[in-house]
Amino acid sequence: MxxxxxxxxxxxxxxxxxxxxxxxxxxxxxxxxxxxxxxxxxxxxxxxxxxxxxxxxxxxxxxxxxxxxxxxxxxxxxxxxxxxxxxxxxxxxxxxxxxxxxxxxxxxxxxxxxxxxxxxxxxxxxxxxxxxxxxxxxxxxxxxxxxxxxxxxxxxxxxxxxxxxTPARTQTNDSAEAILMYIRQHIYQPDKLTIDHLADVFHYAPAYISLFFKKQTGESLKQYIVKHKIKLIEARLLYSPLTLAEIADEFGYTDESHFCKQFRKYTGQTPGSFRKRT
Missing domain, CATH: 2.60.120.10 (Jelly Rolls)
Structure with a gap:
């Protein structure tokens, strides 16, 4: 680059x-x-x-x-x-x-x-x-x-x-767009993207926020979070010199193995093979 x-x-x-x-x-x-x-x-x-x-x-x-x-x-x-x-x-x-x-x-x-x-x-x-x-x-x-x-x-x-x-700014807006923005802002903080935490921030019951989000966007809350994270990781692999361990740590994975397993599940490739293809 x-x-x-x-x-x-x-x-x-x-x-x-x-x-x-x-x-x-x-x-x-x-x-x-x-x-x-x-x-x-x-x-x-x-x-x-x-x-x-x-x-x-x-x-x-x-x-x-x-x-x-x-x-x-x-x-x-x-x-x-x-x-x-x-x-x-x-x-x-x-x-x-x-x-x-x-x-x-x-x-x-x-x-x-x-x-x-x-x-x-x-x-x-x-x-x-x-x-x-x-x-x-x-x-x-x-x-x-x-x-x-x-x-x-x-x-x-x-x-x-x-x-x-701060997260408090999103609490006044119960739209799907506010939830999407909150996810993008906290994509590196997995503890803030749990269903229970999101439900608390946006004043929904945990079961309802998932239904609301899927109705508004067409995909589940968990699926959106993972897909958005994977897209960011793909950019890291293509454009940054970070090691796999460093990328895993940046995105809050417990270890490199978990990171590689989830990346392969959603892309069909290991992070290493995805990076080498360029």
Missing amino acids: KRYILHTPFNIYHFEATTWQHAVHKHTYFEIIFIIRGNGIHTINGNTYDYTEGDVFLLGPEDYHDFVIREPTEFCFIRFNESVYRHSSGEKDNGWQSIVKTLLSTSSQSRGTLVADKQEKQKLHNLLAVLEEENKRDQAPYFTIIRDSLLRSMLMILARNLFSQ
Whole structure:
């Protein structure tokens, strides 16, 4: 898989596209992706999300992704490496760097856009507009200080939104879509995907939530969870260097043997043979 390299600590890439020209790829840097206008599909580490105007995504060096553009889309990519936030303007930490470090080390790829609230999205897009204007004057006095302060503000808003996402938010919505979203968000936490736990989160009887889900989606709750997990695992096998043991651990399998047995049951192949076919 191709890995894109950033040769400077920071840059902004603003462009419009009707088709996505890049193959699935990784980076050596972090990326904040703004959707200025347009819509389509964003696939991150095997997870697929619809994107639309105002959405904001955060990717790290080991995340791999691509887009399918439905309507002409205007993108803005902010790219930066660790040196930008670790040594920002020589200021004291005062706690913000530890928050940003936690943000950048927390897996957010299973959540899609990190910001749902319209006002929060608007704040981020306003900061982006200022940052782009300042970036045109990168030789002006205090540019680095202003740039780092704006980027810091963006990251703190993203952290606030990411860390405030809790299971309680789904309890007010009893639709199948809310259940599907909850499953996608917790696919790496098997203990949160048991029938009893899901029933408790969505205020259903355990027997009823299974019937409700199957009626709405056409397949059983357990089957959907396993199939979604297998699709993500297939992407790991194709695009990541992780060992089978590491993948098994990531997805909460008790051991590699159990992982291989379930993968073969649903795909007809062992994980090793699936990986070798490419």
